[in-house]
Amino acid sequence: MKVLIADDEALVRIGIKSSIRWEAGGMDIVGEAADGEEALRLIEERKPDVVILDIKMPRKDGIQVLTEMKEKGIRAKVIILSSFDDFTMVKQAMKLGAVDYFHKPSMNEHEIEAVLYKVKEELESERQSGPEATVPGEVTGEGVLRRWLQGSTEGIERTKLREGNLYIMLFSVKKWAHVLQRYAQGPASFLPSTIRNLLTELLSKEPETEFVQLEDNLYAVILSQHEIKSVQACFTRVNDIAYLISSNLMRFVNIETVFGISDLFQSFEGGKRAAAQARQALEQKFYHPSDPVFYYRQSDEEPSLDRVNDFIVAMKNGLREERYDEFARNLNEWEQYIRSKEILNERDVKKIYEGLLFMMEDREKYLEAGGTLEFIEDFEELSVYYHDLFNKKLEAMISATNKEYSPLIRNIVQYIEANYKENISLKSLGEHFQVSANYISRLFNQEVGKGLFHFVNEIRIERAKELLKDYRYKIYEVSEMVGFNSQVHFAIVFQKYVGMAPKEYRKEHV
Template sequence: MKILIVDDEPLVRIGIKSSINWQEYGMIIVGEAADGEEAIRLMIERKPDIVFLDIKMPKKDGIQVLQEIKERGINSKVIILSSFDDLQTVKHAMKLGAADYFHKPSMNELEISNVLSRIKDEIAYEQKIQENTYESNSKEGILRNLLLGNSVNVKQTKLKENNLYILLFKVKKYESVLQRYPADNPGFLQKTVMNLLGELFSKEKEVEFLQIEDNVFSIFCSNSEIRSNQLSFTSVFERAQLVNHTLARFLNIETAFGISGKIDKFIHIGKAFAQAKQAFGQAFYQPEDSIFYYQKIEDGNVLEQVDEYIIQLKKELREENYNMFLQTLTTLEQFLHSKKGLGERDVRKIYEGLLFMIEETEDYLGYSDHLKGIETFGELSSFYHELFQQKFAIRATLRSQRYSPIIKNILYYLESNYHRPISLNSLSEEFNVSSNYISRLFKKEVEKGLFTYINELRIEKAKSLLKDYRYKIYEIAELVGFKSQVHFAIVFNKYVGTSPKDFRKERM
């Protein structure tokens, strides 16, 4: 798989090249370009599979390059590189066919590798479609091809070309639900869901279904014999309700559905699929509801307003005006919730970017485990508000106390790295001073030993996590930096006067 990097900043190109082991992913960098014209020439000449493309460049910018790619029929997958407060342009790029985007300031190895793995799978799948090597005679193959606009062998399904709808659904609180099922039998939940769908729709004349991802299922419905749009939509809604109630009754799980608009031709299935995804995404903002319908959203003004909020948030961080930052963030969140114009991925990237600016290091990546089970806008907002307030409280404390610069930096470092192994030697290497000097100075200024401070910090973090039953106690021990649950329990009891288990019971 061939990679082309396009950015007018040499340091960005160097950073991308050195970010991951390309050979490990079966990829090779085939060229670099510093402007849009050179980028087009290299795409034609070297035919890269994936292009990292900067938005703002000389000669031709990223948008102009994307437009030319489309006109010339170049098949490269494009990943946009943008600044943090350029969401409007990014979304324009996505509409022109970009596969994903990165905020340049906060790009990291984990994010790049995850996106590359996904795009690599997409390319392999599309190649199978083009080469007609996918099992296009199987029901699953026919339906998957249909979502990509390929209606070969569709007559082997129950679907007809009239009053067609796509429904997508997912299991709510998915990570928690998975805990109920045996770990040694992966896919058990999904197989059970598919079996129930099979029983529900076995006698339906014009319904098919498909598992698209681990937690995304699709139902294809047509109503060729119904002439009324209202009756057709009612039948689709009733099917969604049927699935929703059946899964709640037999599996004790909640679901969220997205229903597309009506189409009449198979060639428009891809459009209906996109509509269902957009509707389905509203569950992020309204977790109390179960069924959502496609509605066209004009997002131009929304994106422009979001960019203005982000510029203001950056300004308040630079000026260390943390109270105003939190107020502006709350206003932005209220705006997003009222307009619902941004998808979950974009909202998550906004929070990640803000955290990166606060952390100013890649330590902001250490919260991925905490975020795994968060599915809704409200949960995400609460998590980040609490985290930001913790960060700002520490900064305020450090400002009010007259610590030396090196101790301030060590305290910042400990706050971001408490979950990692920390020793005097590692701090000595990090800050380029002797371990003995750190030990003496820390005790003198903070008035407690370094490892007493670290243990207190870890226990405070653990007390917060113990309020969340999604985490087992041994997992919390690891998350806050203890090598074993036994050691964690001993230290916790020493500082809190009770065991982690009893502490959790008392707080619930």
């Protein structure tokens, strides 16, 4: 699989190249681009299978690149890189066909590898499933139906479907992680094959009906009813099929299902749009975990997403500036807002919580909790889970902030605040205060609640943020003024603490 990386920050490109096992995964980097125009040129020239694309770049941003790729019919899969508060642009990119996205400050090699391997599997599946491919027990190849749901009508006329009164239903198994745990003792393929066999049996005699498995826990059932004149009769049949599937899966396999159903559409050309509608309907289960069926409904999404972005920026600022009461208030208002609007899906909400936790420098705890999160499928449970984590972390941060320091640590803190531009080390502090360096390190961690160098970097970065607002200073000059010997090191530390590159911060705050 050929991969192209497009990001204007050299450090990000280097980090991605260095952290992934490319050869072991059968992947090859075929090019790098530092701006949107260069990215488009290399995409056309080298024809990558996957593009890792930064959403904010000079000359042309990621949205413009995606738009032109779509206009030119370029079918490469696109993975978006964004800052934490680019949420509106990220959703726009997903609408244009991006397959996934990462927040740059919190992304890690395991997450990137997992998505790349998943995309690689999808590409291999698409290549192996030609128009003539068939699966035993099915009238048509799964590849034809999958491509149709993605926008290609090639081969669809050979299925049982006919144009007229079409519906697409997507369904998944509730409490999937718990169900998998229940069947863990049997063969790995037992549950998926049982579901497939049961669907084959149930739908074999149904006219104008097809099904295809899309993901581990996602199935599509497509119905057409070209001879039925009554819209109500069509709708009734759709509900009957949903009940047929859900009742039999409960009876024979003891699993609950949840369905998302598209609007009625008339021609094969509407398949991709209807599939998106069904997926959007199914995502409502995140907010209503007890309901068995959801129907697509239109929503005024764009203004709502802008409001979500405002909340994200406010929460970030509250954490960054240690205004924890303000953070908590905005967190609660954001949760109330998305609960009332139901505009964010499960994955988006989890990513936002993850980003906030990362800003509290608790990434390790988040990764350790991954197994727990697999069992959480609804918003209320997820909110309770993260509030518990946030409260514990904030209590520790507030406690560390308010703690009275011993005379030695108080003097060291004052010294650092006055001399942060200098080359401060445990050795130099030990010599200056005539105390063991190891003793300073241990006592500083104990009283301040963070390492000495973390404390120094915090002070340097806060001063750098003020200097970056003044265009008289170049970025490398700011780097030197706050005590960094290397602009590269400054950029890495700034990205870690602020969540964006120095030049990006300057653009947003000047």
